[in-house]
Amino acid sequence: MAKHVIAAPEYTTLEIYWQGLRARWGQICSGWWEFRRNPLGVIGLALIVVFALMVIAHPILMGTIWRPTIYDPYLGFDTTILTNPSPPTSRHLLGTDGMGRDVFSQLLFGAQMSFRVGITAAIIAVTLSTIFGGMAGYFGGGVDLILMGLSDVFVLLPALVIMLILGLLVRLDWFLIALIFGVLTGLGSQSIVVKSHTLTISTKPYIEAARTAGGSHWHVLLKHIFPSLMPLALVHAVMTVVGAVLTESLLSFFSRTHEYMTWGSMIWLGQRTFRWFGMGRQWNALVPPAIAIMLFCSAFYLVGRALDDIVNPRLRNR
């Protein structure tokens, strides 16, 4: 027994934090090595990087080579083009829509909107589900009963219909959409999953050891339960992005939102001006946003699946 005891070297606080950071970095690196073995996940990550580049490109292009009066996604108009909508030219890479606005500029602007909605919804949902599910699973008893009773109710609310109804009451902008979607998924289905995961964590010996060593409930929750829920939370976050972006696009397609230009409203305007037929000639306002929505959601979904393979160790070695 005694030969295993090593005299603890004396570290300063800074060194302890540094070592913690190095340990985390090591985890991230090993996770990255696992991730790289999944080709679909890498494809998804590459797509996300492309969309991020699109977000960065839009303000830069507007500031340098695109004149705002022509290329603004909402108010722009090109007087040199006589008939709108027009097919792609070198001046307008994806042509113009029925009101003479540049489709490519709209596409880049929509990427920004999708990122905003998706990531905000993911952060809200994951924060809520980790806190509520973790607390319900760890404390059990009355806390579990109240919190799970709450998620019993939230599971029953269909997000799209609730947003359609709330759209009459408030101005639905991107933040509200993200907030409602995040609350509904985070308190609903996600916290049920997180709770059952917490139940398996909280029976492990190190939790008991932390309690025996004198750690309070809050200490155990903050230092042990929540950090071990983080990998699951990452998977849930990525999956929430898919649902949030699809819901936001559908709402914009029903023209119930108050955002100027998103991919969903581009499709709505496109199908209004082009009609549904003869898309072979005038495809340029309908196809790019639809493909963009599909690729954006697929990218996040593929990354989420790859992360799920890493987090769920039963599937890892196959």
Place this chain on the structure above:
Amino acid sequence: MSKFILRRVIRGIVAIITFQTLLFFLMQALPYDFTAFLVLSPASRRLAQTDLGQDLPLWQQYFSWLGGFFRFDLGRSFMAWPTPVSTVLLGRAPRTLVLFFMAAVLAYLLGIWLGKMIAWRRGGIFEFGVTLVGVASYTSFAPFLGFLLINIFGWHLGWFPFHSMVDHNIWYKETVTVDWVLMRLVFSVVYVMVGIWVLGWMSRRIRFRRRRRALKLGGSVLIFLSAVIWWDQIGYLHLALDVLEHMALPLVSVVLLSFGETMLLMRTTMLETIEDEYVLTARAKGLSEAAIRERHVARNAFLPVLSRLLLNLPLVLTGSLAIEMVFQWQAMGELIFVAIDFQDIPLLLGILSIVGVLALIGHVVLDILHVYMDPRLRFAERS
């Protein structure tokens, strides 16, 4: 066990009361009321409000709604005034049932079959391609898929009609309504499916594979033909065919949109069960690969997928707004849009609470079944 069931049911009832309260006050918070859409003088508007019961105090409205809900009385729709909400909903039910439930079942069958296949042939170009198709199906934008199908198969090729639910040139001289035909269509689809299932169950006794297959195939064709002949006998075969022709494109698009999720889930659960010891035992016994796949792995992997189906089925009622809008299919989703636009509060409450109650029953039943089937959980509950 009975204590657990009792506790779960009480939790369900509390949840449904909370859900109803939340919905009711959400609806009451909406800015206008229904009478604002009628062209009325202020005096007659007040009269209309009294008629609709909107001038009562809020708590009185709330308790009358809640009491009515537990007596299976959903109130009366504002738009179709003296008609009860339940009648309006039942009128729309066949359209939703015949399209979306059929599509959901088809999508599940397709998804389970494909998921089984890609889990079995893991690694390689087949799995890669099918997974990509599944992800595309899961994430594609519903209205755009509708436009695509309409453009290709409706407009350019001209194979399927897409303007409306039925062809008015055929229907204007008929005495039956669309819903009447749709309801019988639901029955005949159920008849054919149950018949084929019973046939498969009965033919398991037959030893010889060729005879078994012949019986299955011949019996299925006979059952299908009997349904067709029945339609022909009552004289509405052309109407049924017309409805089916108009239903093809929306059906295909719903199936394409929803099979991916099932497929990916089936693949994951298959991969989890494939490594279990009893699969190794089955292989050591010398069973064929197909028998191991069908009887040992797929049957165990099927349970989580089935529970997902049960949980998602009620959401079918509200989940297909876009498809209904694109294909002009006037079912539940279109009703939701109209009810929101005209603030028909009883109708909206009725739809949402029916969906909620069905989903809640699914959750409760699944929880109970889960505990009932897993002895570990059952003993944990007892101690």
